[in-house]
Amino acid sequence: MVKYIRIAINTLQEYFVYRVNFFFGRLQVFIFFVMFFSLWSAVSAGRSSLGVYSIPQIYSYFVVGYIIKAFVFTTRTADIGGDIQNGNFSTLLIKPISTLKYYFSRDIIDKLFNLFFMFWEFILILLLFKPELAMPSLFNFIAFILFLFLSIISFFFYSLVISFIAFWSEDAWSSRFLFGVVFITIFSGQYIPLDFLPPVIGKILDYTPYPYMFYYPLKVWLGQIDQNMIYLRLLNGSLICIFFYFLSQFMWLKGKQKYQSYGN
Amino acid sequence: MSTIQVKNLTRTFQIFDKKPGLGASIKSIFYRPQRTVHAVENVSFEIKQGELVGFIGPNGAGKTTTLKCLSGLLYPSSGNISVLGFKPSDRKYEYLNQIGFVMGQKNQLWWDIPPQETFLLNKAIYNISDTDYQKRLDFFIKTLDIGDIISVQTKKLSLGQRMKCEFVAALLHNPKVLFLDEPTIGLDVIAAQKIRDFVKEINQQFKTTVILTSHNMNDVKELCKRVILIDQGRIKFDGLLSNLTKKFAELKILKFVFENKISKTDIKKFGEIVDGDGYSYTIKVSKEKYLSVASKILTTLPVTDLNIEDTPIEDVIRQVYTDKN
Numbered sequence: 386m387v388k389y390i391r392i393a394i395n396t397l398q399e400y401f402v403y404r405v406n407f408f409f410g411r412l413q414v415f416i417f418f419v420m421f422f423s424l425w426s427a428v429s430a431g432r433s434s435l436g437v438y439s440i441p442q443i444y445s446y447f448v449v450g451y452i453i454k455a456f457v458f459t460t461r462t463a464d465i466g467g468d469i470q471n472g473n474f475s476t477l478l479i480k481p482i483s484t485l486k487y488y489f490s491r492d493i494i495d496k497l498f499n500l501f502f503m504f505w506e507f508i509l510i511l512l513l514f515k516p517e518l519a520m521p522s523l524f525n526f527i528a529f530i531l532f533l534f535l536s537i538i539s540f541f542f543y544s545l546v547i548s549f550i551a552f553w554s555e556d557a558w559s560s561r562f563l564f565g566v567v568f569i570t571i572f573s574g575q576y577i578p579l580d581f582l583p584p585v586i587g588k589i590l591d592y593t594p595y596p597y598m599f600y601y602p603l604k605v606w607l608g609q610i611d612q613n614m615i616y617l618r619l620l621n622g623s624l625i626c627i628f629f630y631f632l633s634q635f636m637w638l639k640g641k642q643k644y645q646s647y648g649n
Numbered sequence: 650m651s652t653i654q655v656k657n658l659t660r661t662f663q664i665f666d667k668k669p670g671l672g673a674s675i676k677s678i679f680y681r682p683q684r685t686v687h688a689v690e691n692v693s694f695e696i697k698q699g700e701l702v703g704f705i706g707p708n709g710a711g712k713t714t715t716l717k718c719l720s721g722l723l724y725p726s727s728g729n730i731s732v733l734g735f736k737p738s739d740r741k742y743e744y745l746n747q748i749g750f751v752m753g754q755k756n757q758l759w760w761d762i763p764p765q766e767t768f769l770l771n772k773a774i775y776n777i778s779d780t781d782y783q784k785r786l787d788f789f790i791k792t793l794d795i796g797d798i799i800s801v802q803t804k805k806l807s808l809g810q811r812m813k814c815e816f817v818a819a820l821l822h823n824p825k826v827l828f829l830d831e832p833t834i835g836l837d838v839i840a841a842q843k844i845r846d847f848v849k850e851i852n853q854q855f856k857t858t859v860i861l862t863s864h865n866m867n868d869v870k871e872l873c874k875r876v877i878l879i880d881q882g883r884i885k886f887d888g889l890l891s892n893l894t895k896k897f898a899e900l901k902i903l904k905f906v907f908e909n910k911i912s913k914t915d916i917k918k919f920g921e922i923v924d925g926d927g928y929s930y931t932i933k934v935s936k937e938k939y940l941s942v943a944s945k946i947l948t949t950l951p952v953t954d955l956n957i958e959d960t961p962i963e964d965v966i967r968q969v970y971t972d973k974n
């Protein structure tokens with residue numbers, strides 16, 4: 386355990402090296418919210434709802450969604466594909482550490498780092514814009530936290546699976562871009578809530594992991610899923626998580642036999 | 650019992666040869682004929698504990714591939730490897746805890762933070778006690794003279810400084826087996842010498858088994874009694890470095906100094922001139938004839954000094970590489 390805490394500490398130290406990156410990263414969050422509130426206050430002028438969403442729910446969808454994005458979809462596992470292709474992965478493989486835990490330690494610190502600063506930024510934004518947000522019941526809040534936890538784990542293994550494609554294919558970045566960026570952004574509901582899409586697409590997406598990582602947690606927050614459905618979605622989310630765990634383990638076992646350790 | 654046992658090791662890679670030009674690139678989207686390359690073929694050897702063995706050969710000979718198979722980075726295509734009683738490709742923690750690997754062209758130090766942070770991480774990874782860590786770090790700092798650089802960001806260090814720190818990171822846990830892949834590549838003569846002295850010291854002091862690959866013959870000459878010469882994936886020689894010269898060198902080097910100026914034509918008839926300014930000459934003569942040639946020159950020309958040497962190891966290896974023997 387000590388070794389993984391040390392990996393997390395070193396990761397944290399890396400973040401503090403680039404002060405300008407750090408500053409601009411935080412500024413980017415602030416600019417997003419300024420733009421978001423300006424746009425949506427214009428769009429929602431004179432309206433009380435948009436589709437099945439009230440205006441406070443729309444605000445909540447994107448504001449809480451932004452937190453989920455920062456917390457779930459930030460990952461260092463995206464580096465693995467490149468490291469496999471250029472052989473830098475070797476420096477990790479010769480050490481008595483678990484590759485999975487190594488990246489998970491880095492991810493956790495990444496998420497905590499984001500969460501810590503986002504908390505203060507969030508307070509500042511609430512004070513500045515005073516948006517009316519939809520808040521969940523205690524039950525929904527607990528279910529939301531469970532969903533968030535599942536999303537983090539599911540996305541971690543999902544991202545590992547994408548990265549491990551590099552053991553077999555030299556096109557590590559194209560698969561990362563398609564499955565790790567395009568599919569995640571569109572099919573998880575980050576651009577627009579999935580119930581704005583034709584129902585048939587929503588039904589198809591139910592059989593993919595994407596809505597479980599972003600859309601359903603938000604629907605739970607907004608209280609738009611009944612209790613029985615929450616249990617069912619949580620069960621589905623857990624199965625997805627287990628599926629990607631086993632798939633990533635299988636790919637790891639097979640992939641390390643294919644590893645070519647390019648370069649001297 | 651040997652620390653390292655390798656029996657009939659073969660490692661193949663699938664290679665795709667792309668013809669030059671845009672047309673060939675477009676064609677390669679649809680069709681990529683593969684061929685199998687034997688990076689290492691039927692290689693067998695054994696290394697005892699505390700030995701320092703040089704693995705030499707031209708580029709692409711299979712040296713690094715062998716080292717990667719020994720460390721568990723690559724799975725062998727066939728054959729058996731045992732290092733410290735373990736099968737390296739199993740990558741068991743008990744095994745990885747006992748090996749160190751310095752790759753001359755790969756960084757294991759964290760790039761953005763000082764080397765001391767990587768050292769602390771390795772302390773945690775290898776479960777090194779506080780006392781051992783401090784004792785070893787002090788030893789490395791003193792031996793490698795790195796006291797003032799371990800707190801500087803890795804990326805701001807020179808290549809030589811970084812290599813020294815790479816050694817520390819690879820050796821903090823006092824590995825029983827150390828793999829060194831081109832450890833002095835790109836280093837100036839002083840830094841390279843420092844690294845060589847250091848390897849010698851840890852080999853003697855801790856009885857660390859060391860396998861070294863290097864194109865720098867000074868590394869091999871100064872450090873390795875035994876060498877394994879590999880070419881095109883096959884072992885061409887395995888034995889004492891001194892025997893390599895005996896086995897492969899066909900020539901002896903004779904160096905003469907004369908009282909008067911002697912013309913090149915007078916010397917040419919005795920052997921191939923390597924160097925000469927009239928007052929001194931260096932010539933190459935076959936092993937069978939060198940005694941009679943030396944005697945003839947001594948009796949016919951005004952010699953003031955004579956020196957007989959073996960062919961430099963670099964030349965011997967070059968001969969083996971180019972298959973002239």
